Amino acid sequence: MSPLEVAATVxxxxxxxxxxxxxxxxxxxxxxxxxxxxxxxSPTSSTSEYRVxxxxxxxxxxxxxxxxxxxxxxxxxxxxxxxxxxLQEIPRHLRRDKPIQVIISTxxxxxxxxxxxxxxxxxxxxxxxxxxxAIETQSSQTILELARSRxxxxxxxxxxxxxxxxxxxxxxVDLIDVFSKSQRAIRAMPDIALVPCGTGNAMASSIGLxxxxxxxxxxxxxxxPTSVPTIAVNFSPGAQLVIDEGRQRAPISESPELxxxxxxxxxxxxxxxxxxxxxxxxxxxxxxxxxxxxxxxAAKELLYPSDGSMPHRFRGRITLxxxxxxxxxxxxxxxxxxxxxTDPHQHTLPETEHMxxxxxxxxxxxxxxxxxxxxxxxxxxxxxLRFGPLSGDEAMRLTMLAYQxxxxxxxxxxxxxxxxxxxxxxxEDLERWRRVCIDGKIVIVEQGGWMEIRMVTRRVLNLIxxxxxxxxxx
Ligand SMILES: Nc1ncnc2c1ncn2[C@@H]1O[C@H](COP(=O)(O)OP(=O)(O)OP(=O)(O)O)[C@@H](O)[C@H]1O
Numbered sequence: 001m002s003p004l005e006v007a008a009t010v011x012x013x014x015x016x017x018x019x020x021x022x023x024x025x026x027x028x029x030x031x032x033x034x035x036x037x038x039x040x041x042s043p044t045s046s047t048s049e050y051r052v053x054x055x056x057x058x059x060x061x062x063x064x065x066x067x068x069x070x071x072x073x074x075x076x077x078x079x080x081x082x083x084x085x086x087l088q089e090i091p092r093h094l095r096r097d098k099p100i101q102v103i104i105s106t107x108x109x110x111x112x113x114x115x116x117x118x119x120x121x122x123x124x125x126x127x128x129x130x131x132x133x134a135i136e137t138q139s140s141q142t143i144l145e146l147a148r149s150r151x152x153x154x155x156x157x158x159x160x161x162x163x164x165x166x167x168x169x170x171x172x173v174d175l176i177d178v179f180s181k182s183q184r185a186i187r188a189m190p191d192i193a194l195v196p197c198g199t200g201n202a203m204a205s206s207i208g209l210x211x212x213x214x215x216x217x218x219x220x221x222x223x224x225p226t227s228v229p230t231i232a233v234n235f236s237p238g239a240q241l242v243i244d245e246g247r248q249r250a251p252i253s254e255s256p257e258l259x260x261x262x263x264x265x266x267x268x269x270x271x272x273x274x275x276x277x278x279x280x281x282x283x284x285x286x287x288x289x290x291x292x293x294x295x296x297x298a299a300k301e302l303l304y305p306s307d308g309s310m311p312h313r314f315r316g317r318i319t320l321x322x323x324x325x326x327x328x329x330x331x332x333x334x335x336x337x338x339x340x341x342t343d344p345h346q347h348t349l350p351e352t353e354h355m356x357x358x359x360x361x362x363x364x365x366x367x368x369x370x371x372x373x374x375x376x377x378x379x380x381x382x383x384x385l386r387f388g389p390l391s392g393d394e395a396m397r398l399t400m401l402a403y404q405x406x407x408x409x410x411x412x413x414x415x416x417x418x419x420x421x422x423x424x425x426x427x428e429d430l431e432r433w434r435r436v437c438i439d440g441k442i443v444i445v446e447q448g449g450w451m452e453i454r455m456v457t458r459r460v461l462n463l464i465x466x467x468x469x470x471x472x473x474x
Contacts, residue, residue: 010052010074012082019054019083021074031056035214037071038221039079039086043129048075050087053127055120055214069212070119073127088221090128093162093191093464098154099131103146105167105197106137110291113166113197120213121164121195124220132164140243143171147178151190155179155461158187164220168198169268172463173439176230179460180265181253186460191225193464199292200369200440202268206362206377208466215466225462228267229361229380232456233438235262238446242435245284252443266439269365270453271358272424273314274395276437277302283442292366299399303392313353313389315428320384321346321421323455345420349386352427355395356387359422359453363406372416373406378465382455384419385409421454 010021012033020030037053052074079087094100102121104113117134125132137143154161165171172192179186195216196204209215239262240249253261269275281287282298290297303311322345359382363375372383387398390413401408409416426445428434434445445451 009080010076010083011080014082019052021076023074035069036086037124037214037217038088039083040088040090040128040221042075043090043127048077050076050079051127052076052083053124053217055212055217069214071123071127071213071217073123090130091221091223093193093225094128094130094220096131096160096162098159098161099133100125100162100164101146101151102132102134102164103143103166103171104134104136105143105165105171107140107288108167108170108198109201110199110289113195116195116197116213117166120217121166124217143167143174144178147175151175152178152182152184152186155186155188155190156182156184160188161190162193163190164193164195166195166197168196168200168440169202169204170198170440172203172228173266173268173441175461176228176267177253177265180230180232180456180458181261181263189225189227189459189461191462191464192228193220193223199288199294200366202362202365203377203463205364205367206375207463208377210367219464219466222467223464224467226378226465227459228378228461228463229459230265230267230456231270231359231361231382231453233264233266233270234452234454235264235443235445236449236451237262238449239443239451242280242442242444246280246442249444264438264441264443265456268362268439269358269360269371270422270436270438270451272316272426272436272451273354273357274299274302274311275356275358276435276442277312277432279437279440280435280442283440295366299396303395311355311389311392311395312433314355314357314433315353315426317348317352317425317427318354318357318386319346319348319423319425320417320419321423323381323418323420349415351388353389354386355389356385356398357424358385359383359419360385368403370406371402373409374416374418378463380455382419382422382453384415384417384422386415387411387413421452423450423452425450 012019017033018030022028031054035055039052042048042051055069056072057069104117194204196209235252239252241252243250278295278298282294287294360372361382362377363372365371375383398408408414426434426449431444436443
């Protein structure tokens, strides 16, 4: 079937949750309403007034090597009952003076971004008659360079931009890091649309983009730009970034404005212990082929060491600062830096050995891995989760509970609370156990070093959040 089609009649079967139509030639067709992307006024002058976009899961265009779905359109003269509520004006974030930027991160996840672009995103932009420029990443630096050379310049000059990211969390975090490090005033925050193509896709899953391109395209059409809360992570002077699949080290940050600096910015997760170790161990080309299975494979190695020993006991001191319940009493809380000793909101955990230590701004680290059930994406609240040294079986049991609706947080072995700031002073001899994960990037802290994670008040960009998942902070 051709993806371009003019239909004689279209109807919605509410009971069967399907859209049916009779093409001008050929047999009646139908798609599930969950595969409907949207309805717009036809952008071209033709006899058809409206354009219906849907995902075809069985397109004859798809060979076994392609993504199992592609975007198609039907042009219709009038809207049937049941479809009118779907009619949408092209939103402002898609009507820009400058072309929409599409970034295709070629190494994200299992490497599907190019196909998702070709079969879904590119047709979407074309069917809506939108101007765009597509850029494929050539290295791990591509998004960082684009952010510095183009997007930040436009944002500071007050030029609104929309950027569609076909990546995992990494693309978003690269943009956040560059923007957050700039001291310049951002006059127009760019609107970022995520099309999940990564491994975990924590942010995409957390804002309600579950799987497949339909949700991401629907969000582009019906969603609303919402500012992204961020964390800053400060490290002791000897901490270094791990690059090149663990083979090389780089400075934490070399900002053109700040010179060398020990601060990273993120929007998803900062962790130490089991989570950081399994992200670090599984970030190789070999492991990446396995998708999310790579995390489980690496976890097995850590939980059941091949020499038959118990899993490692991560040693360090953790100090938590609770959020001010009344921020007006101390408006600078979220920007305070450095260790504090007399803060009534601060306490150091009595435990000095740990297994799982994680702070997160989002509920999900993967589609079904609900690490923080009390979190709501983009609400600006950070949560801390910890459990101490356990056997492999016990740790596995708790981890599996996270896949069962986040039931792990009700277990007595788990500490789970809202925090404003977390400091970890590491007490580990081996470098391997001083690795931490900031939104998928790995940092090694020096012996006797520390890291401090804190919420920041500044917001630097917007994420386009699906319309049906808009949540309001109580
Ligand atoms: N052409 C390329 N060559 C080398 N590295 C690349 C290239 N394209 C992208 N990368 C890097 O690959 C990584 C992809 O990260 P991303 O977060 O998008 O996917 P992921 O790690 O699979 O998913 P998630 O973070 O959601 O688990 C980033 O570090 C990115 O800079």
